[in-house]
Amino acid sequence: METKSLIIDIATTLFQKKGFIGVGLNEILKTCNISKGSFYHHFPNGKEELLIACLQSLDEVITKDMEDMFDQYPTTQEATKVMIEKLIDKFEVEGTITGYTFSSIVSEMGSLSEPVRNACSLLYTKIQGIYSNKLMEDGYREETANSIALTMTAAIEGGIMLCLTNQSSDPLKTISQVLSKY
Structure with a gap:
């Protein structure tokens, strides 16, 4: 694996588990087994550039x-149910949901850095777009689909954070039941 990709993969996991502020540059260097010079070769603007x-x-x-x-499921309801079940399974097996959320990074850095906030906003917009497009395929008007997509994004991201803080998959199970009624 290329050094830059290795740094990104390892740092992503560290940031999701410990937060941006909770992970020091030395920890990244040690975990990646690289020098400070190698790090700055790939990320000349430092840790925030790595975060982006x-x-x-x-x-x-x-x-x-x-x-x-x-794309695999004919309705938003079915696809959402399967997606949430996947998150629940991951949480119940691993005790965390890294790789599927970036909320911890957003809450910590989103208001502090405009480039980070923009990167997070773009990802949320894409997620909402996936939901909205599927809802329009289900027959919802664009405005309604966009409103439901925003609600789904907020509910699922919030559910992930509640699972992590409560150490229980129950919040996502409840959200899945509620969303399946729509």
């Missing part, structure tokens, strides 16, 4: 996974 690269990487992974899932 991590968010862009998450963007690609999350949106591709969601698009594939939503």
Whole structure:
């Protein structure tokens, strides 16, 4: 694996588990087994540039996974149910949901850095777009689909955070039941 990709992969996991502020540059260097010079060769503007690269990487992974899932099922209801079940299974097996959320990074950095906030906003917009497009395929008008998509995004992201803080998959199970009624 290329050094830059290795740094992004490892840092993404560290940021999701410990937050941006909770992960120091030395921890990244040690975990990646690289020198400070190698780090700055790939990320000359430092840790925040790395964070943006991590968010862009998450963007690609999350949106591709969601698009594939939503293409496999005929309705938003079915696709959402399967997606949430996947999140629940991941949480129950691993005790966390890294790789599928970036909320912890957003809450910590989104208001502090405009480039980070913009990267997060783009990902949320893409997620809402996936939901909205599927809802329009289900027959909802664009305005209604956009409103429901916003609600779905907020509910699922909030559910992930509640699962992590409560150490229980119950919040996502409840959200799945409620969303399945729509």
